Amino acid sequence: MSESLGQRPWMTAPETTAVLDALEAAGGPDCARFVGGCVRNTLIGKPVSDLDIATRLTPEAVTAALKAAGLKAVPTGVEHGTVTAVCRGKPFEITTLRRDVATDGRRAVVAFTDDWAEDAQRRDFTLNSLYARRDGTLFDPTGHGVADARAGRIVFVGEAEQRVREDFLRILRFFRFFAWYGTPPPDAAALEACEALRGELKTLSAERVSRELLKLLAADDPRPAVALMARTGVLGEVLPAPIDLARFEGLVAIEDDQLFENDPLLRLAALLPDDQLGAVRFAEALRLSNAERDRLAAALAPAPALKSWMSPREIRRTLYRLGAQPFRDRAKLAWARAPRTAATPQWRGMIALGEGWSPPPFPLTGEDVIAAGAPKGPMVGQVLREVEDWWVDHDFIDDRLSTIEKLKSVVQGMAF
Structure with missing residues (x-):
């Protein structure tokens, strides 16, 4: 039956x-x-x-x-x-x-x-x-x-090498399905075929590769599959060196421990080198969207460095400069690289502040600068930036009169 x-x-x-x-x-x-x-x-x-x-x-x-x-x-x-x-x-x-x-x-x-x-x-x-x-x-x-x-066995229909030769994307699909549905150990014939033909991934369209890669990284725990990809050389065919497996594994562990939502694009960032321009070139080569490209680049920018011991004031200042999404991304990546038992409450608090705090609007405009005596033109923007820096350094002081006084002193100190 x-x-x-x-x-x-x-x-x-x-x-x-x-x-x-x-x-x-x-x-x-x-x-x-x-x-x-x-x-x-x-x-x-x-x-x-x-x-x-x-x-x-x-x-x-x-x-x-x-x-x-x-x-x-x-x-x-x-x-x-x-x-x-x-x-x-x-x-x-x-x-x-x-x-x-x-x-x-x-x-x-x-x-x-x-x-x-x-x-x-x-x-x-x-x-x-x-x-x-x-x-x-x-x-x-x-x-x-x-x-x-x-049983969680990811096995090719028929002969593994033949199936892969029919469509080289099946190399990435093997690891994707292993991440989502597989139970170790992986099928030996499948793994051998994927390793032997890994160089053919370069013949595929960038869109097919990026789609499959992000689906793989969206699995609840893609660490065993990604480790297999690294061991067989498949990961090196689709990602630039050096690949940061340790940071990637740390990020997945954090997401699991802290009940963060699985974030395939940030997981991809964790694997990439800390190279902002390289991230842009990689995203463009893989035909990622402009938003995805910009997010990768912001997450992998060299400065400012986030540390677990930053004060709430420092966190707010950095959050204001970076923006909410880049700040959260960079905080998670920094935490992922830290020892697993180190400063968890501090990192968690930093990310919570990044999710819950909205900076107040800067209280001055160009008209305020002109009213204080600055001539119209590029100098207006320069004055605004200097006063804004002071306002941020004073933890977004909620006192328009004090800000106006600072504006006047800046204008008076400038040679027009």
């Missing part, structure tokens, strides 16, 4: 029912099955987010079936058999069963099939080659997916 996942809420939700009804109206019962992550995660008790569906219907038939049912059909990857259905705002990625005709390590030419087992053989890992009917009946065409998923 086939094993069953049982009836789960995501299987019977109105949106899911509408999509499956539309497909079955065109292709008959069991023309479509859930596949991949939603099946795997349900099997091992993990949350389900994305719903992927495999079907015998061609992409054209899928599109026609969805439209006939009044559902939106988006041609997100028709050349590879994928159409995205949207029902009540929820997307469903629907892919026609397929087999590889030709691969070059970066992209594949596919042909469509109606054979579930043939479709399973072209997938990456056994735990991702699981299918389920809408009633929960489970299908494991490789014969190993269910056992591997439950």
Whole structure:
């Protein structure tokens, strides 16, 4: 008797029912099955987010079936058999069963099939080659997916080196899935193939590499996977040297101990050298967004250095100069490099202050400077900066009269 996942809420939700009804109206019962992550995660008790569906219907038939049912059909990857259905705002990625005709390590030419087992053989890992009917009946065409998923074994379908040669991104995917779902020890054949072909990662598009890397670093505890990447030389293929494993491991430990949210971009910063310009070049080479690039650069700037013994006044001054996000990032990175038992309350208090304190607005404007006797022009900004420095050094003194008096003394002392 086939094993069953049982009836789960995501299987019977109105949106899911509408999509499956539309497909079955065109292709008959069991023309479509859930596949991949939603099946795997349900099997091992993990949350389900994305719903992927495999079907015998061609992409054209899928599109026609969805439209006939009044559902939106988006041609997100028709050349590879994928159409995205949207029902009540929820997307469903629907892919026609397929087999590889030709691969070059970066992209594949596919042909469509109606054979579930043939479709399973072209997938990456056994735990991702699981299918389920809408009633929960489970299908494991490789014969190993269910056992591997439950045991935390990340095993390539078929011969590991062949799977990697078909798509070199599978090297990073192996470590990503090991970080999210794996249990040591890693599969020896998979690890050997990834190590042997690691140099091919340089042939991949930067966007694919960065996406996969950040997904890997978003795992609850990616330390074992990243350590494996370093040991096999894979990490050195995607990150500039020197790689700071100790700081990275310290940061993950802090996030875990202090219940901070997992922060993949900051974890990436922890691995990178303390080189602001290098961080910018790396971010641009990896095609990260401008916001991600700027955050990495700010986190890895050389000064000012944050120390656990800084006074609240010093912390406020530094926070004002850096801004809230860079301050928190740099505090966590500095803490991650410190001994694990050292000054935890001080670091925690520093970060809490960085999260809870908002600096007051500087009480002067350019008009105040001109009213004090400075001529219009560049000198106005110079005067404002000098008075602002005094105001910050006096811990953001809440006394406009004192600030005006300081302004007057600065103006009087300048030669115009």
